[in-house]
Amino acid sequence: MRTEAKTRFLSIEPMLDDPLIPDGWFNSFSQVIIGCEKVGGRTKRLPNEGIDGFWAVAKHIRKQCEHAGTAFFLKQWPDENGRVESDLAKCPRPDMALRQFPNE
DSSP, rough: OOOOSOOEEEEEOOOSSSOOOOOTTTOSSEEEEEOOOOOOOBBOOOOOOTHHHHHHHHHHHHHHHHTTTTTTEEEEOOOSSSSSSOOOOGGOOGGOOOBBTTOO
8 A cells, every 4th residue: 555644644534344454464554443233322233253352353453453563543433331441440361452543
């Protein structure tokens, strides 16, 4: 990917399934943003295995970002009742509660 932009980001939202992005591809971006689908405050569709599938895909993306030195931003996630949450203090996965920005 060639562009003159200093900052490039990839938004994977709504994350309805595993985006199947090849390893190493995140090197092209300064930041990756992920989040679940939100319709009226609730989520309608989740990847693969429901909430566990969402977190499995999110963790894989976070690890790819970490390896590439790319900022990872968790915008929102589904709670156990199908509602959408965005308050990092309420994130059930502390290792995923990240809102990184490029050049931090």
